[in-house]
Amino acid sequence: MSSSNVVEAAHRFSRKRAILWLLLGASLLFLAAINLMRMWIGESPDSDSLDLLGRRGAWIADAGLAMLVLATGGGWRISRRVRALMEDEITARNRSAALAIGFWVAMLLGVALAATDSFRPLVAGRVLMGLVSSALSASLIAFGLFELRAYRDA
Secondary structure (H helix, E strand, C coil), X not given: CCHHHHHHXXXXXXXXXXXXXXXXXXXXXXXXXXXXXXXXXXXXXXXXXXXXXXXXXXXXHHHHHHHHHHHHCCCCCCCHHHHHHHCCHXXXXXXXXXXXXXXXXXXXXXXXXXXXXXXXXXXXXXXXXXXXXXXXXXXXXXXXXXXHHHHHHC
16 A cells, blocks of 8 residues: 555544544433433332343443543554554544543533432432443544544644
């Protein structure tokens, strides 16, 4: 593969990655909203005690994929040369900023949920799922938006 083809491929895959991360973040945000809503309306914890292979299993797979993608940058099936170009300084800075946003979303939501639990008991599993989903989705969406902005400005 010539060097111009490698650069074009890296550019193309980077844009696709930004869009896919936005979609993954949106799916996690949707799951977070469902969990937080179910928690707020006070649905009994017994309703999903045997649901490990259903909703909870899907959530574990989705959250695990999101954490793996955030940690590694994704693109496992792309050649090393293309992946090296995709992981430039701007992308590293964007990912770092996105992870910081996810951290602060987790902290703020954790404080809000702790305050809510003071006057309304919450189910721990749903609290954790909502918290993790919200933080991961914030990081993924922020990264996708930062990357798309970087490509628009370039």
